[in-house]
Amino acid sequence: MKSLQMSVGKLFLYFLFVLFLSQCVSRTSSTGLKTQGEPTDSKVEVSLANDQKSIDDLRKNIPEDIRDRNDSLKMILSLMGELKVHPQKVREKFNKFQRERRTKFQKEFRKLRDQYTKNERKERETFQKDQKKKKDSKNTKQMERADRQDFYNDLDDQRREFYNTQRDKRKEFEADINEKSKDFYAQLKEEQKEFNEEWRIYSKRWNDWQKDKRDKKRNEINSNNMPSKHNQLSSEEMKGFQQLQNAPGSNLSTDDQ
Numbered sequence: 001m002k003s004l005q006m007s008v009g010k011l012f013l014y015f016l017f018v019l020f021l022s023q024c025v026s027r028t029s030s031t032g033l034k035t036q037g038e039p040t041d042s043k044v045e046v047s048l049a050n051d052q053k054s055i056d057d058l059r060k061n062i063p064e065d066i067r068d069r070n071d072s073l074k075m076i077l078s079l080m081g082e083l084k085v086h087p088q089k090v091r092e093k094f095n096k097f098q099r100e101r102r103t104k105f106q107k108e109f110r111k112l113r114d115q116y117t118k119n120e121r122k123e124r125e126t127f128q129k130d131q132k133k134k135k136d137s138k139n140t141k142q143m144e145r146a147d148r149q150d151f152y153n154d155l156d157d158q159r160r161e162f163y164n165t166q167r168d169k170r171k172e173f174e175a176d177i178n179e180k181s182k183d184f185y186a187q188l189k190e191e192q193k194e195f196n197e198e199w200r201i202y203s204k205r206w207n208d209w210q211k212d213k214r215d216k217k218r219n220e221i222n223s224n225n226m227p228s229k230h231n232q233l234s235s236e237e238m239k240g241f242q243q244l245q246n247a248p249g250s251n252l253s254t255d256d257q
Helices: 002-036 041-060 064-080 087-137 145-225 235-246
Strands: none
Touching (some): 064 087, 064 145, 087 145
16 A cells, blocks of 8 residues: 555656646746747647657656556546546456556567577577588598597587576576566556555445435435425414314205205
8 A cells, every 4th residue: 555655656746747847838938929929829839749748758768667557556546536437447447457468468478488489499500500510521430539539529518518508598588587477467466456455445435425415315305395384384274274174064055055
């Protein structure tokens, strides 16, 4: 939670800084235009376009994994900043975002490994061709036995050194990409944990808001169904009406007419 707040704080300060720069440049451009007596909209638009380009250039200098992290935090803030999106929709969008990041990472992961294997195979083929050329360049049948033995021993040493080097490089490569994979999935796990905490808070706010809306609507309905004051009879009027009902009288008939 603290890491999310720190990241959010940094991201928020970054956007404030960018906004501050935009305001300063815009005011400077506006002041310059007024002094020249030519406040044209085209110049202001060019200034804003330059500001956006500067922001984009700054973003390019940020490593891709950090940009992805910031995009994730920005998305969380935009979805749960105000009570506009149903909590279930928020979770679905976050899960989709994480799946896309995971798919992209796995694709790049396989591409990196395939490329390394391709280069490794190419190096092996080049080495084997070089070994064959060395063998073909020597007429071992005319060599002394000791010289021939030294020649083949030298080729064996080169072969062992080459394959040992390749094996060590492969181990180092696998360790490096596995560490990156471990860090990536650990980051996803941490983001999921942070999101769940924020999502529970947002869900409670949403449910409370919906409850307040229902209560308000119910109160309005009840208020509309209540008789108005001028239609209500006073206690004395009600008493007189009851006495009128209890007074003796005779039924009307045709004979009375």
